[in-house]
Amino acid sequence: MKQSISILILCFLTFFDAMGQEKSVCCDAPAPVASGMIPQLTVKNLAQTVDFYSRVLGFEVLQSVRQSDELSYVLLKSGSVLLAFQLESYLKDKYPQLKAWKAGKGSALIIETSAINRFYERIKGRAEVISNLTVTFFGAQEFVITDPEGYVLIFRSAENPAGDK
Structure with missing residues (x-):
């Protein structure tokens, strides 16, 4: 049984050849595309x-x-x-x-949101804030909280940070 599972998994592994063309490791079927x-x-x-x-x-x-x-x-x-x-x-x-x-440990989810300033003000007293609303090195606004199970949630502006005042 383990051998058949390994073979099945290999059929979905892909690599790129020297010309940059996508190739399957063990079969000619096209690689699946995530939707x-x-x-x-x-x-x-x-x-x-x-x-x-x-x-x-x-x-x-x-x-x-x-x-x-x-x-x-x-x-x-x-x-x-x-x-x-x-x-x-x-x-x-x-x-x-x-x-x-x-x-719950070692996982973080980045969730893009609009109107991040209003959203931050709405939840900052209702959740454990790990990092207050700041501007990142790449220009997005974000803040970080944890949920009751310990998952880290990073809320990031979906639009230009200057556009949400």
Whole structure:
């Protein structure tokens, strides 16, 4: 079984030849092209996470799944940003090899937002601010908070920093 999985994975690996042409490692099939990404973050307290992201950050719940009468998965949306959250205990039960894995540490999400000054003023007393609103070396405004599970959220201006006064 492990051997067949390795072969399947290799078929999706690509490289570029000397002429800059994309090549597949083991087959002639074209490499898959990503069409989007939805980060799925694992959390210990899903209800608290949904409350924080909806009440404090303004996300809306698009989908939720209950298993054994417990909320186990939620998909949230704000503008064009989608975030999924899965209950850690469910994931570890489903994949026993993840039992020792620690969620929430070493991860940061950058979320572009408009009207960053107003957004910062709205949430600065409602979330743990790690870095106040500043202008980065490349000219964007940003601030950094953590969510209740310890994930680092970097909110960055989506427009010219001078245009949001």
